[in-house]
Amino acid sequence: MSRHPKTALITGASSGIGAALARKLAAEGINVLLAARREERLLAIKTEIEAAGGRAEAFPVNLSDPNQRLRLFEQVRDLPVDLLVNNAGFGFYGYYTEMTWETIHEMLAVNVEATLHLTRLFLPLMQARRCGQIIIMSSIVGSIPSQGTAMYSASKAFLDAFTTAVYRETRGSGVEISLVRPGAVKTDFFTTAAQQENGRCNPVEGSGVSVDYLVRCLWRLIQHPRRVMHIPAWVGLAPLFELTTGWLQDLIGPVHLKNNR
Numbered sequence: 001m002s003r004h005p006k007t008a009l010i011t012g013a014s015s016g017i018g019a020a021l022a023r024k025l026a027a028e029g030i031n032v033l034l035a036a037r038r039e040e041r042l043l044a045i046k047t048e049i050e051a052a053g054g055r056a057e058a059f060p061v062n063l064s065d066p067n068q069r070l071r072l073f074e075q076v077r078d079l080p081v082d083l084l085v086n087n088a089g090f091g092f093y094g095y096y097t098e099m100t101w102e103t104i105h106e107m108l109a110v111n112v113e114a115t116l117h118l119t120r121l122f123l124p125l126m127q128a129r130r131c132g133q134i135i136i137m138s139s140i141v142g143s144i145p146s147q148g149t150a151m152y153s154a155s156k157a158f159l160d161a162f163t164t165a166v167y168r169e170t171r172g173s174g175v176e177i178s179l180v181r182p183g184a185v186k187t188d189f190f191t192t193a194a195q196q197e198n199g200r201c202n203p204v205e206g207s208g209v210s211v212d213y214l215v216r217c218l219w220r221l222i223q224h225p226r227r228v229m230h231i232p233a234w235v236g237l238a239p240l241f242e243l244t245t246g247w248l249q250d251l252i253g254p255v256h257l258k259n260n261r
C-alpha cells in the first residue's frame, strides 16, 4: 500500500533538492514546512506553492544552532509532522588542512548534528503515534572517501551508519527511516562548496542527475519506504568500487586537486 503523509518538514528547502521536493510534495496535496536560513527564498517558494493551490509555511532557521533547532521543533511539533526530511547540508572541496576550523565545525553541526537532533526530537513523537517517516540525505561519497572531500565524506559516512542502525532499532514501530545516497545532482551545492573559505571547484560540478529526476525517486521512496535508496541505482556499487580500486586512488594521491585550482 502506498503512503501519503499529511505534513512534511523539509530542511534545506530554500534551494536545490529541498526546494524541488517541497514543490512536488505540495503538488501532491501535502502541507510543506520549509526550513533554511534564507528567509526571502523560503517566502518566494511558499508564495509559488500557494499560487499553485498548495499549502506551505516558511521557518527561517540556522540549523547549526541547537537553540534554533529546538525553537523550530516547538513551532511545528503539534501540526503534527509525519514526514521529516533531513536534507540541509553543504560540502567543501579541497585539502582538509585548507578548511578553517569554523567550516569544519559548521559542517559537523549542519550535516550531522542537526540531523541527529531533529531525528531525536521527532522520532519519539512518531513512534508514539506509530506513524511517520524520516528521510536522511546522505551521499555516495560517504563510501568513497576521496582526496578533497575528507570532512564531507566523513559527515555522510556518519549518517550512513547512524541511519542504518536506527532503521534496525525501529523496525515494526510504524515509523520508516530511509537513507538516500545520491551521486552528483545538478544544484547550487558545488557553487556553495566553492564559496567556502579556501574552497576549490569540484571537477564533478555540472555532471550528475537532474534535481527533477532525484525528486521523482524521492517521491517513490515516500510512497514505498525502504532502508536505503541510491540515486541513480548504479551508484550503489560505490562501496565495491572503493574496495577494489581504492589502492588506485591511494597512488594518484593529491595530484588531482593540484590541477584544479
Ligand SMILES: NC(=O)c1ccc[n+]([C@@H]2O[C@H](COP(=O)([O-])OP(=O)(O)OC[C@H]3O[C@@H](n4cnc5c(N)ncnc54)[C@H](OP(=O)(O)O)[C@@H]3O)[C@@H](O)[C@H]2O)c1
Residues within 6 Å of the ligand: 011, 012, 013, 014, 015, 016, 017, 018, 035, 036, 037, 038, 039, 041, 061, 062, 063, 064, 087, 088, 089, 090, 091, 110, 137, 138, 139, 140, 181, 182, 183, 184, 185, 186, 187, 188, 189, 190, 192, 208
Ligand atoms: N548536489 C549534489 O550533488 C548532492 C549529492 C549528494 C548529496 N547531496 C546532499 O543533498 C542535500 C541538499 O543539497 P543540494 O544539492 O540541494 O544543495 P543546495 O542547493 O546548496 O541546498 C542546500 C540547502 O541546505 C541549506 N542549509 C545549509 N546550511 C544551513 C544551515 N546552517 N541552516 C539551515 N539550512 C542550511 C541551504 O539553505 P540556506 O543557505 O538558505 O540556509 C539549502 O537550502 C545536502 O545534504 C547535500 O549534501 C547533494
